[in-house]
Amino acid sequence: MFKASIYVNYKPSVLDPKAEAIKTALKRMDYDNVESVLFGKYFELVLAAKDEQAASAQVDHICDALLANVNMETYRFELTEISEVKA
Template sequence: MSRKYQAQIYVTLRPSVLDPAGVAVASGLKQLGYESVEGVRIGKYIELSLSAESEADAKTQLDRMCDQLLANPVIENYRFEIAELAASV
């Protein structure tokens, strides 16, 4: 029987990859007087719902989605959190 899951996916640039958007935001924050800000990195946050036979199956699907479309594994890291949605009455 298929179950529904909610996933939160976080995609960030690998530490070795230059982040020009992060540099621009850090500069802007310093210009606004936030001198204590250091090391800004910009990423993506994605939420999605999916159906799967088990949590393990859902995680396998999410790994494939991230590798194939949601993240660029050459320059980005990703992680996700997953929770089973309560069954509707």
């Protein structure tokens, strides 16, 4: 079994209004040293796959098809082999 930790963010060329709002609020709170803010989505999936390559291919397909708008967002993921699902 594998756990996929998936991070989805806007592409650098796309304006992220939530991140800009957070950055503005931080400046109003006198955190003037904050140069940039990245706002995104985080997902965790647990997969029963025969090996890491199969799990990686499946997660990649899931991200392309459902979790990320590939026109505006990028994603990355990390796979961790796990022995059992923790409740």
